[in-house]
Amino acid sequence: MNYWLMKTEPEVFSIDDLAKARDKTTCWEGVRNYQARNFMRDEMKLGDQVLIYHSNTSPPGIAGIARVVKEAYPDHSAFDPSSKYFDVKSKKESATWMMVDVQFVMKAKKFLSLDELKANPKVKELLILRKGNRLSITPVEKKHFEIIAKLL
DNA sequence: GCCAACGTTGGC
DNA sequence: GCCAACGTTGGC
Numbered sequence: 001m002n003y004w005l006m007k008t009e010p011e012v013f014s015i016d017d018l019a020k021a022r023d024k025t026t027c028w029e030g031v032r033n034y035q036a037r038n039f040m041r042d043e044m045k046l047g048d049q050v051l052i053y054h055s056n057t058s059p060p061g062i063a064g065i066a067r068v069v070k071e072a073y074p075d076h077s078a079f080d081p082s083s084k085y086f087d088v089k090s091k092k093e094s095a096t097w098m099m100v101d102v103q104f105v106m107k108a109k110k111f112l113s114l115d116e117l118k119a120n121p122k123v124k125e126l127l128i129l130r131k132g133n134r135l136s137i138t139p140v141e142k143k144h145f146e147i148i149a150k151l152l
Numbered sequence: 153g154c155c156a157a158c159g160t161t162g163g164c
Numbered sequence: 165g166c167c168a169a170c171g172t173t174g175g176c
Binding site: 030034035131132133134 | 168169170171
Protein backbone atom coordinates (compact mmCIF):
# COMPACT_ATOMS: atom_id res chain seq x y z
CA MET A 1 0.00 0.00 0.00
CA ASN A 2 1.22 3.46 -0.95
CA TYR A 3 0.45 6.84 0.56
CA TRP A 4 -0.05 10.13 -1.24
CA LEU A 5 -0.83 13.78 -0.85
CA MET A 6 -3.14 15.38 -3.38
CA LYS A 7 -3.70 19.11 -3.57
CA THR A 8 -7.02 20.69 -4.35
CA GLU A 9 -8.26 24.23 -4.21
CA PRO A 10 -11.24 24.17 -1.85
CA GLU A 11 -12.96 26.91 -3.86
CA VAL A 12 -12.99 24.43 -6.72
CA PHE A 13 -13.33 21.10 -4.91
CA SER A 14 -13.02 20.66 -1.14
CA ILE A 15 -13.07 17.75 1.28
CA ASP A 16 -16.71 18.69 1.99
CA ASP A 17 -17.51 18.41 -1.70
CA LEU A 18 -15.97 14.95 -1.66
CA ALA A 19 -18.05 13.95 1.38
CA LYS A 20 -21.20 15.14 -0.42
CA ALA A 21 -20.40 13.53 -3.76
CA ARG A 22 -22.33 10.49 -5.00
CA ASP A 23 -20.86 7.41 -3.35
CA LYS A 24 -18.52 9.94 -1.70
CA THR A 25 -16.38 9.36 -4.76
CA THR A 26 -14.97 11.60 -7.44
CA CYS A 27 -12.75 11.29 -10.46
CA TRP A 28 -9.61 13.36 -9.95
CA GLU A 29 -9.77 15.30 -13.19
CA GLY A 30 -7.53 18.05 -14.44
CA VAL A 31 -4.02 16.88 -13.55
CA ARG A 32 -1.92 18.41 -16.35
CA ASN A 33 1.58 17.75 -15.14
CA TYR A 34 3.55 14.77 -16.39
CA GLN A 35 5.21 13.88 -13.12
CA ALA A 36 1.89 13.90 -11.25
CA ARG A 37 0.28 11.91 -14.06
CA ASN A 38 3.02 9.33 -13.89
CA PHE A 39 2.41 8.84 -10.18
CA MET A 40 -1.27 8.17 -10.89
CA ARG A 41 -0.64 6.01 -13.94
CA ASP A 42 2.25 3.95 -12.65
CA GLU A 43 2.10 3.83 -8.89
CA MET A 44 -1.36 4.54 -7.50
CA LYS A 45 -3.07 1.32 -6.54
CA LEU A 46 -6.50 0.38 -5.26
CA GLY A 47 -6.72 1.11 -1.57
CA ASP A 48 -3.85 3.57 -1.46
CA GLN A 49 -4.46 6.25 1.15
CA VAL A 50 -4.46 9.92 0.24
CA LEU A 51 -4.04 13.04 2.31
CA ILE A 52 -6.33 15.73 0.90
CA TYR A 53 -4.56 19.09 0.99
CA HIS A 54 -6.32 22.41 0.53
CA SER A 55 -4.11 24.79 -1.44
CA ASN A 56 -4.45 28.40 -2.55
CA THR A 57 -6.60 29.21 0.46
CA SER A 58 -6.10 30.66 3.91
CA PRO A 59 -4.83 28.82 5.72
CA PRO A 60 -3.64 26.00 3.48
CA GLY A 61 -3.33 22.56 5.05
CA ILE A 62 -4.48 18.97 5.29
CA ALA A 63 -8.25 18.69 5.39
CA GLY A 64 -8.89 14.96 5.41
CA ILE A 65 -8.21 11.52 4.02
CA ALA A 66 -9.42 9.69 0.93
CA ARG A 67 -8.56 6.39 -0.71
CA VAL A 68 -8.05 5.24 -4.25
CA VAL A 69 -11.07 3.25 -5.47
CA LYS A 70 -10.24 3.12 -9.19
CA GLU A 71 -6.82 2.95 -10.74
CA ALA A 72 -5.66 5.19 -13.59
CA TYR A 73 -7.80 5.59 -16.71
CA PRO A 74 -8.04 8.33 -19.35
CA ASP A 75 -9.05 11.77 -18.05
CA HIS A 76 -12.20 12.45 -20.07
CA SER A 77 -12.11 16.17 -19.29
CA ALA A 78 -9.19 16.42 -21.72
CA PHE A 79 -11.57 15.38 -24.55
CA ASP A 80 -14.29 17.91 -23.69
CA PRO A 81 -13.93 21.24 -25.51
CA SER A 82 -16.20 22.90 -22.94
CA SER A 83 -13.97 21.84 -20.05
CA LYS A 84 -11.30 24.15 -18.78
CA TYR A 85 -9.08 21.06 -18.75
CA PHE A 86 -9.60 20.43 -22.47
CA ASP A 87 -6.40 19.48 -24.29
CA VAL A 88 -6.65 19.31 -28.06
CA LYS A 89 -3.50 17.19 -28.19
CA SER A 90 -4.92 14.38 -26.04
CA LYS A 91 -6.48 11.73 -28.29
CA LYS A 92 -8.97 9.13 -27.18
CA GLU A 93 -6.89 6.33 -28.72
CA SER A 94 -3.83 7.41 -26.78
CA ALA A 95 -4.85 9.66 -23.93
CA THR A 96 -2.19 12.01 -22.68
CA TRP A 97 -3.80 12.58 -19.31
CA MET A 98 -5.01 10.09 -16.75
CA MET A 99 -7.06 10.20 -13.61
CA VAL A 100 -7.98 7.98 -10.69
CA ASP A 101 -11.14 7.84 -8.60
CA VAL A 102 -10.89 8.62 -4.90
CA GLN A 103 -13.43 8.09 -2.15
CA PHE A 104 -13.93 10.06 1.04
CA VAL A 105 -12.54 8.40 4.15
CA MET A 106 -12.66 11.12 6.78
CA LYS A 107 -12.66 14.85 7.28
CA ALA A 108 -10.06 16.13 9.71
CA LYS A 109 -11.61 16.91 13.06
CA LYS A 110 -8.62 19.16 13.46
CA PHE A 111 -7.56 20.86 10.22
CA LEU A 112 -3.78 20.59 10.06
CA SER A 113 -2.43 23.85 8.70
CA LEU A 114 0.73 24.29 6.69
CA ASP A 115 2.19 26.27 9.60
CA GLU A 116 1.60 23.32 11.93
CA LEU A 117 3.19 20.92 9.44
CA LYS A 118 6.23 23.16 9.15
CA ALA A 119 6.49 23.36 12.93
CA ASN A 120 6.44 19.57 13.36
CA PRO A 121 9.97 18.11 13.09
CA LYS A 122 8.55 14.61 12.62
CA VAL A 123 7.23 15.47 9.18
CA LYS A 124 9.84 17.91 7.98
CA GLU A 125 10.82 15.67 5.04
CA LEU A 126 7.37 15.95 3.49
CA LEU A 127 7.76 16.95 -0.15
CA ILE A 128 4.97 19.48 0.24
CA LEU A 129 7.21 21.44 2.59
CA ARG A 130 10.05 21.73 0.10
CA LYS A 131 10.57 25.22 -1.19
CA GLY A 132 9.14 25.70 -4.62
CA ASN A 133 7.38 22.35 -4.81
CA ARG A 134 4.29 22.81 -6.95
CA LEU A 135 3.55 19.17 -7.72
CA SER A 136 -0.14 18.51 -7.15
CA ILE A 137 0.43 14.86 -6.30
CA THR A 138 3.32 13.70 -4.15
CA PRO A 139 4.17 10.39 -2.49
CA VAL A 140 4.12 10.33 1.31
CA GLU A 141 6.09 7.92 3.46
CA LYS A 142 4.06 5.52 5.55
CA LYS A 143 5.52 6.82 8.81
CA HIS A 144 4.63 10.38 7.85
CA PHE A 145 1.14 9.40 6.84
CA GLU A 146 0.58 7.68 10.16
CA ILE A 147 1.89 10.62 12.17
CA ILE A 148 -0.38 13.00 10.30
CA ALA A 149 -3.42 10.72 10.40
CA LYS A 150 -3.22 10.63 14.18
CA LEU A 151 -3.28 14.41 14.35
CA LEU A 152 -6.36 14.83 12.16
C1' DG B 153 19.31 21.07 -27.94
C1' DC B 154 19.54 25.76 -25.89
C1' DC B 155 17.28 29.21 -23.57
C1' DA B 156 14.27 33.44 -23.35
C1' DA B 157 9.63 34.32 -22.92
C1' DC B 158 5.58 33.13 -21.14
C1' DG B 159 2.01 30.81 -18.19
C1' DT B 160 0.81 28.62 -13.82
C1' DT B 161 1.00 27.50 -8.96
C1' DG B 162 0.32 28.70 -4.53
C1' DG B 163 2.05 30.99 -0.21
C1' DC B 164 1.78 35.27 1.61
C1' DG C 165 -2.80 41.22 -5.74
C1' DC C 166 2.19 40.22 -5.64
C1' DC C 167 5.79 37.50 -6.97
C1' DA C 168 9.18 33.46 -6.55
C1' DA C 169 9.63 29.14 -8.37
C1' DC C 170 8.83 26.11 -11.66
C1' DG C 171 7.11 23.91 -16.19
C1' DT C 172 6.23 24.55 -21.06
C1' DT C 173 6.72 26.56 -25.56
C1' DG C 174 8.89 27.78 -29.62
C1' DG C 175 12.46 30.35 -32.32
C1' DC C 176 16.91 29.61 -33.60
